[in-house]
Amino acid sequence: MKVRAITGFFFVIVMVASNLLxxxxFSIFYLLLASFCLFEFYNLIKQGTAQPNVITGxxxxxLLFTASAALVYSAQFALPFLNEGHTAAKVLLLLPLAAAAVFxxxxxxxxxxxxxxxxFTFLGILFAIIPFAFFHAMAFISGSFNFHIPLAFLIMLWCNDTGAYLVGSKLGRTKLFERHSPKKTYEGLIGGILISAGAALILSHYYDELSWKQWVSIAVLISCFGTLGDLVESMFKRSINVKDSGGILPGHGGLLDRFDGLLLAAPIVYTYLYFVSN
Structure with missing residues (x-):
């Protein structure tokens, strides 16, 4: 428990700092993080399921994450990203070549x-890279870099995980999806939603980009789809008979274990923000 607490403390510091610096x-950190998650995914698959093309993947x-980042930077600086010679256009043109190389x-x-x-090479891209690309794009949803939204996303996600664990361990009776995660309960899900929504209300007093109703809506989306992402990752681990996705975070498992809430929640929240901001 002590090792888990120390790891969690430094993990939170690093994650918060990546948003504030x-x-x-921010862009470089999440590019590296997404790449390490993809590498972890491929290592898990190589344990007997298949032999994905690790380097090419x-x-x-x-390239995919860089292209996504180049697009949001293009929008921030009002650059015509599809003009010949622009970085985003060059990176986008490399994607079909990289895909062909896999075959x-x-x-x-x-x-x-x-x-x-x-x-499995392409599934890794879908599983590890695309969620982080959407998460990265959240910081630029208003047209310029704003760390409030990704930082708030992380805070609400952590609050959901904490609330679900505390309420589920004390009051949990009705299994949510026992086949893939025996410890998850509907009571824990509701507890996570309520605590995450409470955090959203507090955040709305400091981050006024969105109304309190919109922040609470995001909290509910994060709780629901973050839990589903957790279940998907559990399903993945059970399908290859592993307990943790890795051991890079002592007491917490691997990177995929810590960011499974991003898997589905980040694209959904970005889509919500896109329609709200437009």
């Missing part, structure tokens, strides 16, 4: 199920 640190993932590599590998390798 400016847009370039990482290159594709980095071509399998031609030269003697494996009994090459399309399993191809499928």
């Amino acid at each position: 400016g847009q370039y640190v 990482l290159v594709y993932g980095i 071509i590599q399998e031609l030269y590998k003697k494996t009994p199920a090459p399309f399993n390798n191809i499928a």
